[in-house]
Amino acid sequence: MTEDILDTQSYVNNSCLQLLLQELVPTSIRVSHRLHDSTSTTGASLANSTEPTQADTQLSSVRNDLPGTVNVLESSLLNNDEVTLRIETYGYSLGLKLAEVLLYKNTTSGTKLVDILDIMKFVCRDVWKCLYNKQMDNLRTNHRGTFVLVDNNYKLIQKLNSPKGIHDTLAKSRVYLWLPCGIIRGILSSFGIESNVTAEITSFPAVTFNIHTGINN
Amino acid sequence: MTIYSFYIFDRHCNCIYNREFTHLDHANASGVGQVNKNNDSNASKLLFGILYSLKTISAKLIDSESEAETAVANALKSFTIGPYRAHYLESLTRLKFVLVSDDNIDNLQAILWELYSVYYIRNVVHNGLSPIEFKQSDDFKENETVGKISNSGFITETDQFLQSLRFFN
Secondary structure (H helix, E strand, C coil), X not given: CCCCHHHHCCCCCHHHHHHXXXXXXXXXXXXXXXXXXXXXXXXXXXXXXXXXXXXXXXXCCCCCCCCCCCHHHHCCCCCCHHHHHHHHHHHHHHHHHHHHHHHHHHHHHCCCCCCHHHHHHHHHXXXXXXXXXXXXXXXXXXXXXXXXXXXCCCHHHHCCCCCCCHHHHHHHHHHHCHHHHHHHHHHHHHCCCCEEEEEEECCCCCEEEEEEECCCC | CCEEEEEEECCCCCEEEEEEECCXXXXXXXXXXXXCCCCCCHHHHHHHHXXXXXXXXXXXXXXXXXXXXXXXXXXXXXXXXXXEEXXXXXXXXXXXXXXXXXXXXXXXXXXXXXXXXXXXXXXXXXXXXXXXXXXXXXXXXXXXXCCCCCCHHHHHHHHHHHHHCCCCC
């Protein structure tokens, strides 16, 4: 009998994963800046990219974007569509794969996910359990294809706290939320459901995901 | 027994956090004081200077077998001048945590360790919106919050923690 991948894998350190995920938004902004610099004729003053990064290496053309600092988040591109779409796409492909990984185990137990409500429950329970070791706190639907999922303490943004106060924290946290939006859209897409997912921060760090699908149930 | 102030210095010798507690006679007055007001003052620079010198001298006082043992055995923990005692903890990453109290408090190593291992790690390192390198080039001074720990989570949590100690006042 072959061993199951999900049963044999060892745990990933949670701190490590959280720190890695926090790099998502800065990296996306840097990629955008790099792309803009290379298209404009005046820019492209960055150091040779093959050199190893030092403590005083500029990571992008954003002013004072040095390792260990968060100045890159002050970039005007923070809420740029290109940046957020890149994050969302990242989540989307993660969601597509995650659905596969979680579902091949489920098929043996005989339960079938046919109803869209079952699929939403799958997102709330299995997907969230796999990603954040907790379930969604609330699931609501208007039975016309719109679903509202609430996580009262969303892990990805839970520890964010900007020195500039709560408004700045909220503005920057919103960019991070494109990742779970993409994940949910990816999961639903693997069931053949086209959807439109947006997230809002109701009272920090509680997050509400609004999912619009074309399916009437 | 009283705690007067709390400092954090980073490895570039900058004071990245400075909390001064004002103790008034009447009740309900605890918790007042100043946050990050005197980071560049002479007092904080001199405090850093004393600590740095004492640390360097103390490292040379006793010779142990290995270098690592010497460092542990000779680590500066506190020093007293008049009625004040400065408690000192340096992390392996060369962050320096300092609490200034009166001389009735003998040892605050556990408290300093908790400030570092719980509150600093949680609110600064795990906080994606807070820098962990506070050194800034000189042309980047227009922003007041840069170069210091000024996120509200860190300030409120450490304040609560320190004020909950029985020897705070």
